[in-house]
Amino acid sequence: MKEWVQIIDKLEEILNSNESFALATVIQVEGSTYRRVGARMLIMENGNWIGSISGGCLEGDMLKKARLTMSSQEVKWVTYDTRDEDPFALGIGLGCNGKIDILIDPSRTRIENFAKQLKLALASENGLELFSQWPLTDGEVFELKEFINPQPRIWVFGNQFDSHSLILMAKQLGWKVMWVGNTLKMSNEIKKLCFKVFDWDNFEGIQSSDLLVQMTHDLERDVEICSKLNEIPDVFYWGILGPQKRLERIKDKLSESQIMLKNGIHSPIGLDLGAEGPDEIAVSIIAEIIAKKNKRDAQPLKLRGKAIHEA
Known part of the structure; x- marks a missing residue:
């Protein structure tokens, strides 16, 4: 790409x-x-x-x-x-x-x-x-x-420093980056790499082929974002940073407002690489998205048992 x-x-x-x-x-x-x-x-x-x-x-x-x-x-x-x-x-x-x-x-x-x-x-x-x-x-x-295929568009929700690693890697791959967060706290250098930047409450324009990654480190914020994203027709990929128990807490919070969160959300997000730190975590997230895009199971190639590329 x-x-x-x-x-x-x-x-x-x-x-x-x-x-x-x-x-x-x-x-x-x-x-x-x-x-x-x-x-x-x-x-x-x-x-x-x-x-x-x-x-x-x-x-x-x-x-x-x-x-x-x-x-x-x-x-x-x-x-x-x-x-x-x-x-x-x-x-x-x-x-x-x-x-x-x-x-x-x-x-x-x-x-x-x-x-x-x-x-x-x-x-x-x-x-x-x-x-x-x-x-x-x-x-x-x-x-x-x-x-x-269209140029991938990834939405990164969150302005902590680990979002920088994901944005840098997505940009390196030629993807369009939409960054959502507190614009006053966003790095100006990272902003320059993004196609569009939105504040928490004004993001819009999500398409069915888009990739959504929540990494806010704020439970209440994730509940708010999930409530809005849940109203959007199905998107290609939606992942939330954090353990399974955290996703269950988000679901419980939403159920209090009679909102049933969609199935198919990737959480914990990323492939099981034993990733440590922002850069490795970004690799695991990107790898999971690429595997989904290419309909692969992300196993080692030596176990594939057939041609790497389909005819």
């Missing part, structure tokens, strides 16, 4: 300039590859790039080939087959055991159209299907359909 945001930001900067660039797209894979179909790498004429099409072993060679397409202004199809027993058969060290096909496109028009579609998908509530076409040298046309 972070790559998508960075690519859009860079394209908005350079599409109105005279700078040449190309967009490399993973279009087909077989076997074990670091990136999957749809991965992109935006390459600028000065040699800088954003995104990736491998774990670092193909990017240098891709840079050279992309510069050639900038000169010819023709789409180039590149295949890397890492299934050969000789890991240096292509002149570069490769760590995977698979085949990857990549299209390098220098067309400003096609790249601009892709950027517009991507921006709409990321800003949508439920994601959108993108459709791309490339003309090949033999007169054929290659087509790619892919589904782009």
